[in-house]
Amino acid sequence: MEPTPDRVLTAWAADCAEHVLAQFPDFADDAAQTAIAAARAWAVDGEDLDACRDAAYAAHLSARELAEAGYHAVANAVRAASNAAASADDSALAEAGADYALEAISGNSAPCEFQHNLEAERRWQWEQLPASQRGQVFEAEPPEPGAAACAI
Known part of the structure; x- marks a missing residue:
């Protein structure tokens, strides 16, 4: 089956990436921000797919560098941005980006807040997605x- 793009899912994935990156204010990542901006621009007008591809690749490289330096949680947040931009080619990557956001949250949570933070993030993701598209991403x-x- 041929991958299909979906502007709504790409915009949602960009929102998910931006939301999780806000959890890491000390790790501003230009490549991630560029990927989010490219995803949003594509979601608005469907043009400049090459900008999304380039931004996704740059964010992927940035995430790899962060992971190699030991910053695994923030690397997953940057991967969320990379997948948001890449979802302009294949909407399945929007869900992958949202899952990377959850991985970033889990890696940045204390054991006592782990479950709450994951549930809160997943619920936030659900609420951001239009009702008409929730069934594409969420089973329930x-x-x-x-x-x-x-x-405390």
Whole structure:
């Protein structure tokens, strides 16, 4: 089956990437920001697919460098941006980008907040996606997140 693009899913993937990158304010990544911008631009007008491809590749390389330096959680956040841009070619990569966002959250969460943070992020992702497209990505509506178990 031929991969198909979907502007709504690409825009959603860009939102997911931007949301998770905000969890890492000390790791501003120009390649990730460029990938998000390219994905959003393509989602608006469907033009300049080459810019998405180039931005996805650059973000992929940046994520690899971050992972090799030991910054695995932020590398996954950058991978989310890379997949958002790449989803202009294949909408299945939008879901992959959202999954990378979850991996970034899991890698950046303390054990006592791990489950809550994952549930909250997945619920946020659900809420950002138009109802008409949720069935393409989600098997069921994610539950509201439970309370974090951290005692402060």
